[in-house]
Structure formats: C-alpha cells, structure tokens
Amino acid sequence: MSDRNLAHAQGEQETRWSSLMRAGLGGDRAAYQALLVELAPVLRVAARRGCQKFGLMPADAEDVVQETLLAIHLKRQTWQQDVPIGPWIRAIARNKLVDALRRRGRRGREIDIDDLSDVLAAPAEEDRSVVGDVVRHLHSLAPGQRNVVQAVAVDGVSIRDTAQRLMMTEGAVRVALHRGLAALAQRLREHGT
Amino acid sequence: MKTDDLIRAIAQDATPPGLRPEVKLSLALAGGIIAAAVLFMLLLGPRGNALASLDELRFLLKFVVTLVLAVGATGLVLRLIRPGATLGAWRRALLLAPGLLLIGIASELIALPGSGWLTALVGSNARNCLTYIPLMGLAPLALILLALRSGAPSRPALAGAVAGLIAGGISAALYAAHCPDDSPLFVATWYTLAIALLAGLGALIGRRLLRW
Numbered sequence: 001m002s003d004r005n006l007a008h009a010q011g012e013q014e015t016r017w018s019s020l021m022r023a024g025l026g027g028d029r030a031a032y033q034a035l036l037v038e039l040a041p042v043l044r045v046a047a048r049r050g051c052q053k054f055g056l057m058p059a060d061a062e063d064v065v066q067e068t069l070l071a072i073h074l075k076r077q078t079w080q081q082d083v084p085i086g087p088w089i090r091a092i093a094r095n096k097l098v099d100a101l102r103r104r105g106r107r108g109r110e111i112d113i114d115d116l117s118d119v120l121a122a123p124a125e126e127d128r129s130v131v132g133d134v135v136r137h138l139h140s141l142a143p144g145q146r147n148v149v150q151a152v153a154v155d156g157v158s159i160r161d162t163a164q165r166l167m168m169t170e171g172a173v174r175v176a177l178h179r180g181l182a183a184l185a186q187r188l189r190e191h192g193t
Numbered sequence: 194m195k196t197d198d199l200i201r202a203i204a205q206d207a208t209p210p211g212l213r214p215e216v217k218l219s220l221a222l223a224g225g226i227i228a229a230a231v232l233f234m235l236l237l238g239p240r241g242n243a244l245a246s247l248d249e250l251r252f253l254l255k256f257v258v259t260l261v262l263a264v265g266a267t268g269l270v271l272r273l274i275r276p277g278a279t280l281g282a283w284r285r286a287l288l289l290a291p292g293l294l295l296i297g298i299a300s301e302l303i304a305l306p307g308s309g310w311l312t313a314l315v316g317s318n319a320r321n322c323l324t325y326i327p328l329m330g331l332a333p334l335a336l337i338l339l340a341l342r343s344g345a346p347s348r349p350a351l352a353g354a355v356a357g358l359i360a361g362g363i364s365a366a367l368y369a370a371h372c373p374d375d376s377p378l379f380v381a382t383w384y385t386l387a388i389a390l391l392a393g394l395g396a397l398i399g400r401r402l403l404r405w
Contacts, residue, residue, distance in 0.1 A: 033204035077210035091277030153202035
C-alpha cells in the first residue's frame with residue numbers, strides 16, 4: 001500500500017473511531033464496545049513493539065493494552081469531540097507504556113516519545129489467548145465491586161441480570177461497576193503487576 | 194481477566210461522562226476567587242487610597258501582570274490535561290506576564306535614581322506579601338487541583354505547578370489592592386517568590402494527585 005493510501009485508510013479508520021466514540025459518549029454501549037474491540041488489536045501491536053523495543057516481556061504488553069483501554073474509558077471526557085481522536089488515543093497509549101516501563105525500573109523519561117509515534121500505524125494483530133494481569137487485582141477489590149465486575153466482565157451477565165443475581169438495584173450495579181473499574185485502574189497504576 | 198472480558202465490562206459502563214474538565218475548572222475558579230476574596234476582605238482589605246491610585250500606572254501594572262499570569266496559566270493547564278493536545282500559543286502565554294513586568298522594571302529603573310532601587314526592591318511589606326499571597330492562594334489551588342483530577346496530564350507535576358500559577362495570580366491580584374508597595378522591582382522580587390511557593394506546592398501535590 002502506498003503511503004498515501006495508508007494515510008487515507010488511517011484517516012477513515014479514525015473518522016470511524018470518532019463517530020463510535022461520540023455514540024459511546026452518548027451512552028450507546030454497542031457502539032462503544034465496537035470501538036474498544038477495534039482498538040484492542042491496534043493497541044496490542046503498539047504495546048508489543050514498545051515492550052520489545054525497551055526490553056519488556058511480551059506478556060507485559062497485554063497489561064499495557066488493558067491499562068490503556070481503562071484509561072481511554074476513565075478519561076473519555078478529555079477528548080474534545082471536534083478534534084481528531086487518533087492523537088488522543090496515541091498519547092494515552094504512550095503514557096501507559098511509559099508507566100509500565102517506569103514500573104519495571106526503566107527510566108521512562110529517557111524514552112523518546114517520538115520513537116513511539118508510528119507504532120499505531122501498524123496492521124492489527126489478533127491474540128486472544130493472552131490473559132492480562134488485571135485478574136490478579138480483581139481479587140483485591142471490595143467484595144461488592146468485585147462481584148459486579150466479575151459478573152459483568154468474566155461471566156458476561158447484563159447489568160439487569162447482575163442486579164437480580166446479586167439482589168441489588170440496577171443503579172447500584174452501575175455505580176459498583178464504575179467504581180470497580182476505577183479501582184482496577186488505580187491498583188494497576190500503583191502496584192503494577 | 195482477558196482483554197475481551199475487560200472490554201465487555203467497560204462497555205457496560207458507557208454512561209455519559211461527568212462535566213467536561215473546562216467546566217469543572219471554571220467552577221473551581223469561581224469558587225476559588227470567591228474564597229480568596231472573602232479571606233482578603235477578612236484579613237486585609239484594600240488599602241485606603243486604592244481607588245485614588247487607579248490612575249497610577251505602577252499600581253495598575255500589578256493587577257495586569259497577575260491577571261495575565263492567571264489567564265495564561267489557565268489556558269495552558271487546559272491543554273496540559275488533554276492527552277495529545279498541542280500547547281500551541283499557550284506555551285508562550287506564560288511569558289507575557291514576565292514580559293510586561295520587565296517593561297515595568299525598565300521604566301522604573303529609568304525613572305528612579307540608582308540610590309532608590311534597593312529601597313524600592315526591599316519595600317516595606319515583603320513579609321506580608323510572602324505570607325498572604327500563598328495563604329489566600331491555598332483555597333483556589335485546592336479547588337483547581339481537584340477539578341483537574343478529571344483530566345489526564347502526561348506530566349502531573351507540571352500541571353500541578355501551572356495550577357499553582359493560576360492560584361498565585363488570583364491571590365496576588367487581590368493582595369495587590371492592599372499592598373502599599375507598587376514598585377515593579379518589589380513586585381518582581383516578592384510577588385514572584387510568593388507565587389513560586391504556590392507553584393512548588395502545586396507541583397508537589399499534583400505529582401501524586403493528578404496521576405492517572
């Protein structure tokens with residue numbers, strides 16, 4: 001593919017991401033999930049390249065992917081809907097890679113951020129067998145949050161069914177889910193994996 | 194947990210996000226300005242001849258410099274907390290206040306004989322300046338930092354320091370109405386030091402509080 005075609009394809013991709021994100025910000029869960037599913041393999045390629053380049057294990061890459069997805073979610077209010085979404089996503093991915101490198105004792109500050117600027121331009125790569133380390137932190141959540149995150153994430157139960165199963169209101173399930181995700185992100189940030 | 198599981202959980206949490214960072218920051222600024230102003234009226238109040246001094250350039254310059262600093266720092270911090278945002282002209286906006294002050298200093302040095310420079314610099318009120326500007330800036334700084342928690346700065350300490358500049362600009366603009374020292378030499382020395390204290394405090398707190 002020529003550079004121009006590649007740039008064009010990237011532009012289309014980012015336009016689609018933007019509209020999915022806008023729908024997601026409006027509460028459209030299906031669009032939001034479609035966006036995250038599409039982003040994950042792209043982020044994975046970037047994370048693997050970054051990990052390889054700076055001497056981290058390939059398994060660390062999946063943690064970076066999960067942290068990046070959580071950060072995209074928890075910081076989605078910082079994306080301005082009228083600016084391109086690509087630079088915003090790339091900046092978050094870079095930040096999370098640098099965080100992971102710092103935790104591993106590398107001096108993240110010395111990493112030239114420009115070295116990472118092209119990593120999201122690569123073709124996607126599938127790998128669903130890798131289990132990230134978020135699960136380890138799941139166990140350290142408060143029981144209420146853990147049960148809800150476990151049900152929704154791992155068991156794939158809907159919010160309504162989770163509410164019935166745990167004898168909670170749907171509102172309480174939503175709150176517990178949100179707090180649980182925020183707590184997961186915090187634990188990953190503070191303790192690493 | 195597999196990444197697909199995590200995605201499923203995140204998607205279920207797709208409620209519209211809370212207030213945008215700039216809205217939160219505006220609320221924090223409004224609250225911080227009110228809090229600092231109330232504290233100012235309780236502790237100090239404007240000096241007796243404040244209104245009569247409004248036609249003096251040196252007196253006015255104190256407000257212009259501090260408010261320009263606060264506005265520039267506000268614009269900059271809103272960029273700093275957005276991943277991937279370019280700083281653009283805001284990077285240079287912070288130079289505007291020191292630039293204005295330099296012009297003031299230059300005219301002061303021309304107007305004053307050399308023997309008066311040191312007196313003007315030391316002033317009569319340096320200790321108050323170093324006490325009240327940081328003190329009145331604490332509430333704005335706290336509110337601004339809390340508002341910025343919804344942001345995502347690549348450099349949390351830097352964002353915290355710039356938050357300190359906003360708080361310092363607000364507080365110093367209020368203090369300027371009380372302070373009897375109008376010389377740009379005094380302002381450049383003591384106001385700068387007082388605002389730097391808030392910036393340092395902001396950096397220390399921001400480093401931890403604004404991580405994400």
